[in-house]
Amino acid sequence: xxxxxxxxxxxxxxxxxxxxxxxxxxxxxxxxxxxxxxxxxxxxxxxxxxxxxxxxxxxxxxxxxxxxxxxxxxxxxxxxxxxxxxxxxxxxxxxxxxxxxxxxxxxxxxxxxxxxxxxxxxxxxxxxxxxxxxxxxxxxxxxxxxxxxxxxxxxxxxxxxxxxxxxxxxxxxxxxxxxxxxxxxxxxxxxxxxxxxxxxxxxxxxxxxxxxxxxxxxxxxxxxxxxxxxxxxxxxxxxxxxxxxxxxxxxxxxxxxxxxxxxxxxxxxxxxxxxxxxxxxxxxxxxxxxxxxxxxxxxxxxxxxxxxxxxxxxxxxxxxxxxxxxxxxxxxxxxxxxxxxxxxxxxxxxxxxxxxxxxxxxxxxxxxxxxxxxxxxxxxxxxxxxxxxxxxxxxxxxxxxxxxxxxxxxxxxxxxxxxxxxxxxxxxxxxxxxxxxxxxxxxxxxxxxxxxxxx
Amino acid sequence: xxxxxxxxxxxxxxxxxxxxxxxxxxxxxxxxxxxxxxxxxxxxxxxxxxxxxxxxxxxxxxxxxxxxxxxxxxxxxxxxxxxxxxxxxxxxxxxxxxxxxxxxxxxxx
Numbered sequence: 302x303x304x305x306x307x308x309x310x311x312x313x314x315x316x317x318x319x320x321x322x323x324x325x326x327x328x329x330x331x332x333x334x335x336x337x338x339x340x341x342x343x344x345x346x347x348x349x350x351x352x353x354x355x356x357x358x359x360x361x362x363x364x365x366x367x368x369x370x371x372x373x374x375x376x377x378x379x380x381x382x383x384x385x386x387x388x389x390x391x392x393x394x395x396x397x398x399x400x401x402x403x404x405x406x407x408x409x410x411x412x413x414x415x416x417x418x419x420x421x422x423x424x425x426x427x428x429x430x431x432x433x434x435x436x437x438x439x440x441x442x443x444x445x446x447x448x449x450x451x452x453x454x455x456x457x458x459x460x461x462x463x464x465x466x467x468x469x470x471x472x473x474x475x476x477x478x479x480x481x482x483x484x485x486x487x488x489x490x491x492x493x494x495x496x497x498x499x500x501x502x503x504x505x506x507x508x509x510x511x512x513x514x515x516x517x518x519x520x521x522x523x524x525x526x527x528x529x530x531x532x533x534x535x536x537x538x539x540x541x542x543x544x545x546x547x548x549x550x551x552x553x554x555x556x557x558x559x560x561x562x563x564x565x566x567x568x569x570x571x572x573x574x575x576x577x578x579x580x581x582x583x584x585x586x587x588x589x590x591x592x593x594x595x596x597x598x599x600x601x602x603x604x605x606x607x608x609x610x611x612x613x614x615x616x617x618x619x620x621x622x623x624x625x626x627x628x629x630x631x632x633x634x635x636x637x638x639x640x641x642x643x644x645x646x647x648x649x650x651x652x653x654x655x656x657x658x659x660x661x662x663x664x665x666x667x668x669x670x671x672x673x674x675x676x677x678x679x680x681x682x683x684x685x686x687x688x689x690x691x692x693x694x695x696x697x698x699x700x701x702x703x704x705x706x707x708x709x710x711x712x713x714x715x716x717x718x719x720x721x722x723x724x725x726x727x728x729x730x731x732x733x734x735x736x737x738x739x740x741x742x743x744x745x746x747x748x749x750x751x752x753x754x755x756x
Numbered sequence: 757x758x759x760x761x762x763x764x765x766x767x768x769x770x771x772x773x774x775x776x777x778x779x780x781x782x783x784x785x786x787x788x789x790x791x792x793x794x795x796x797x798x799x800x801x802x803x804x805x806x807x808x809x810x811x812x813x814x815x816x817x818x819x820x821x822x823x824x825x826x827x828x829x830x831x832x833x834x835x836x837x838x839x840x841x842x843x844x845x846x847x848x849x850x851x852x853x854x855x856x857x858x859x860x861x862x863x864x865x
Binding site (some may be wrong): 355430438450477554679711713 | 795
C-alpha cells in the first residue's frame with residue numbers, strides 16, 4: 302500500500318469530501334478518500350448507511366438527505382479507506398496516515414475536508430463528567446441510538462442546539478430545560494442581515510419550525526440567559542445562570558452545552574499555509590482562492606473546515622474544488638458552465654449564514670472566561686487566570702503559553718483550547734486576535750504508535 | 757435527579773450484541789457502536805483522571821477532537837474511545853493520569 306500515487310487524495314468523508322470524490326471521479330480522476338471514522342457521512346450524516354428507519358425518522362429529513370450522497374459515493378469508484386488517521390500532509394501532496402500500520406499516499410492534489418467541531422464552552426465546571434457538547438450527544442443519537450437517561454438540560458445557542466431539542470422531543474426524551482443564551486443584542490446585530498435570511502427562506506422556515514415545536518412542547522425555556530456555570534464534585538449536579546437579572550439553579554446530571562461550530566483547522570494549520578481570523582464567525586480559516594486552493598500549493602480545502610457553511614454548501618464547495626483540480630490536472634478543459642451552476646447553488650445555501658452568525662454570536666463571557674478559575678486548556682489544566690498572568694509577564698501569543706505553563710501541549714494538541722487562548726490573550730493585550738495569532742501546529746497531528754511503523 | 761447512567765440505548769440491537777469488559781466487569785453492548793458510547797450507556801461516568809489535578813473526566817466531543825475519552829484498550833493506553841468500535845472480548849480500563857512508558861507492553865491488537 303505504501304507509496305500509492307493518485308490524482309486526488311480527499312481527507313474526510315463528510316458532505317464536502319464525499320461530493321468532491323464523486324465529482325472528481327465523474328471527471329475521470331483517480332481518487333483515494335481517507336477518513337478517521339469507520340463509516341462514511343462525517344458528523345452531519347454520521348452512520349447514514351446503517352441507522353435504522355426509526356432513528357432516521359427521529360433525526361429528520363436533512364439527515365436522511367445524506368443517503369443520496371452516500372449512494373452516489375459508493376457508485377463512484379473511489380478508493381475508500383475508512384478508519385485511517387492522517388497525521389501529516391505536505392504542501393506538495395504527500396499524505397501520511399496510520400491504520401494499524403503506517404502508510405503514505407501521494408496526491409497530485411489533496412483536498413482537506415475535515416469539517417467542523419463544536420466551539421469550546423469554557424465555563425466553571427465544564428470539565429466534569431455529565432457536561433458535554435450537544436453535538437456530541439447528537440453523535441451518540443446518530444451512531445448508537447443513545448438517549449439521555451434522565452431529564453437533560455440543553456444550554457447555549459445556535460441551530461444545532463434547537464435541532465437536538467427537536468430530535469429529543471420526537472424521540473420521547475425528557476428535556477428538563479433549554480437555557481438559551483441568545484441575547485437581545487443578537488437580534489439587533491442580525492437585523493441588517495434579515496434580507497439575506499428571507500432570501501434563504503427555506504433555511505429560515507426550518508429554524509422557525511424547530512423553535513415553534515420547542516415552544517409548544519411545554520419545555521421550560523430560559524431566554525437571554527447569561528453567566529452559565531456548572532456545579533458538582535465528581536460529576537455534574539446543577540447548572541447555574543442569570544435569567545432576567547436573577548440567579549437560577551437547575552439540578553441536572555447531564556448538561557449539553559453548545560454555542561455553535563467552528564472550522565476544524567488542525568490539518569490545514571499543520572501545513573504552515575496562511576490562515577486569517579474571521580471576525581464574524583470568531584474563528585481561524587484557511588486563506589484560499591474561490592475554488593478552495595491554498596496559495597499555489599497542491600492543497601485545497603472545502604466545507605466547514607474552510608469556514609462554517611453547512612452541509613449542502615459544503616457539498617457544493619467540494620464539487621467546485623474537484624472541478625478546479627480537474628482543470629489544474631488537465632482532465633477537464635472547460636469548467637465554466639458546471640462551475641457557474643455550482644456557485645449558484647453555493648450562494649443559495651449560504652444566504653442565511655450572515656444572519657445566523659450575527660444572531661447566534663456567542664456571548665463574550667462564554668468565550669473569554671472572566672472568572673480566573675475556569676479551565677481553558679482541559680488537557681494540561683491551565684486556567685483563564687493563569688493565561689492572563691502569562692500576559693502580565695509579557696506573553697504575546699498562544700505559542701508562548703506553552704513555555705509558560707504547557708498550555709495546549711496535551712493530547713488534544715491545542716484543538717480544544719486554541720480559539721479560547723487566542724481570544725483571551727487578545728482581550729488581555731487589547732489587540733485583535735489576528736495580531737495574537739494561533740498555535741503553530743506540527744505533525745504528527747494525531748497520536749501515532751511507534752508499533753505502527755514496525756512491520 | 758440522579759440517574760445511574762448519562763445515556764441509555766432503548767433500541768433493540770439490530771446488529772447483535774458483544775461483550776466487553778470495563779475494569780474487569782463484563783458489559784453486554786450493541787455491536788457496531790463506539791467504545792465511548794458503549795461505556796456511557798453502560799453506566800461508566802469517569803473514563804479517566806486528569807493528568808495534573810487527577811479530576812474525573814468523561815467524553816466531551818465524541819468526534820476525536822477533545823481527547824477526554826482516553827482509555828486503555830487491550831493493554832494499549834491513551835486510545836480515543838469515541839473513534840474505536842466495540843469488539844467482542846475487548847478489555848477496557850480507566851486511564852489514570854498521564855501515561856507511563858511501558859517497554860514490551862502495548863502490543864497492537
